[in-house]
Structure formats: structure tokens, C-alpha cells
Amino acid sequence: MxxxxxxxxxxxxxxxxNESEKFESRFASRFMEFNFSTQxxxxxxxxxxxxxxxxxxxxxxxxPNFAGIIKAANTNIRAALMTLQAEIxxx
Numbered sequence: 001m002x003x004x005x006x007x008x009x010x011x012x013x014x015x016x017x018n019e020s021e022k023f024e025s026r027f028a029s030r031f032m033e034f035n036f037s038t039q040x041x042x043x044x045x046x047x048x049x050x051x052x053x054x055x056x057x058x059x060x061x062x063x064p065n066f067a068g069i070i071k072a073a074n075t076n077i078r079a080a081l082m083t084l085q086a087e088i089x090x091x
Contacts, residue, residue, distance in 0.1 A: 015031070
């Protein structure tokens with residue numbers, strides 16, 4: 001955060017890139033890198049969305065169709081997370 005603010009406690013910041021080597025080492029040393037391929041990862045992607053939902057959504061909120069979100073996003077994790085973020089905001 002360039003203005004000196006800090007994220008709220010227990011915040012997870014997800015960065016996605018196709019060129020991780022372009023990050024400065026002072027930032028890259030703090031990252032956990034995951035290499036994604038969309039082939040055959042629909043089940044794992046839906047499980048990941050479910051995990052995010054469990055951490056972020058209200059316990060009373062109705063769970064969305066995680067597999068449907070992944071399918072609608074063409075297995076694009078970034079797009080699926082954006083959809084899930086909207087679902088969480090409305091929950």
C-alpha cells in the first residue's frame with residue numbers, strides 16, 4: 001500500500017501475473033507462487049473458491065455454485081474470484 005495504509009487483519013491479497021519474474025525481489029520474496037494450467041483443474045478451482053467463501057462470507061449466507069462460477073469464468077481464476085467477491089459482498 002503506497003499511501004502507508006495497511007490492510008485489515010487477516011487480509012489475503014491475491015496477485016496474478018503471467019510474468020512473475022518482473023516483480024522486484026523485495027516483493028517476490030514475500031510471495032507464494034502457484035503455477036496454474038486450466039486443463040483439468042475445474043474441481044480444484046471450485047474447492048479453492050469454497051475455501052475462500054468459508055473464510056470470507058457470512059456463516060448464514062447461502063453457498064453459491066462454485067463449479068458453476070468456474071465454468072462461467074472459463075476456468076479463469078481471476079475472473080472467478082471477482083465473481084465470488086461480488087457474491088460475498090451481497091451475502
